[in-house]
């Protein structure tokens with residue numbers, strides 16, 4: 001009863017508007033239809049493992065990202081391309097501490113479950129990629145955790161955290177794969193008492209670039225006896 005009243009009051013104080021272009025919107029709409037339509041979904045041909053979009057036929061043997069790699073992650077489903085509005089919103093969410101953007105990004109992430117390969121994911125547990133405590137202090141919240149919570153509520157899934165960040169890593173935006181792997185070495189470990197054996201996990205992150213962070217998380221979970229590790233991300237860089 002209180003919630004709708006508070007919601008209506010909030011609308012009076014902060015009139016609802018599109019988070020991308022600022023146009024006025026009805027209550028409960030966070031991204032206007034025009035802005036949403038401009039965000040490109042990854043619904044064309046893409047790598048079945050890392051979701052890298054590709055013009056023409058592609059498979060794990062020809063994907064420039066996966067070719068020749070031994071991956072632990074079974075596959076990752078990304079929903080939108082990390083460009084334009086999507087990239088801006090993710091940037092504001094992650095570095096601008098705009099927690100409220102989890103609504104828009106989380107709703108996109110829910111679309112990952114339209115992928116038939118996740119039809120059996122109802123028993124999977126969501127695992128947000130953990131942030132190192134120092135990074136968490138700087139960002140105020142863990143963006144992967146905020147997204148996992150949003151998806152969990154909408155899909156009736158559980159969020160668990162069997163992983164911990166065992167040492168800080170440097171931002172690896174400009175690293176190649178080898179540098180990323182070196183940077184990530186021993187970056188994650190299983191938490192004491194983590195229940196991993198025979199469980200299926202869905203890792204959650206905002207963006208997949210090369211997939212090396214998710215793959216390192218998958219490696220640790222599989223070493224702990226996990227049955228399967230897949231991933232969902234909002235965007236594909």
Ligand SMILES: [Zn+2]
Nearest residue numbers: 018021032035
């Ligand atoms: Zn808009």
Ligand SMILES: [Zn+2]
Nearest residue numbers: 047050063066
């Ligand atoms: Zn690939």
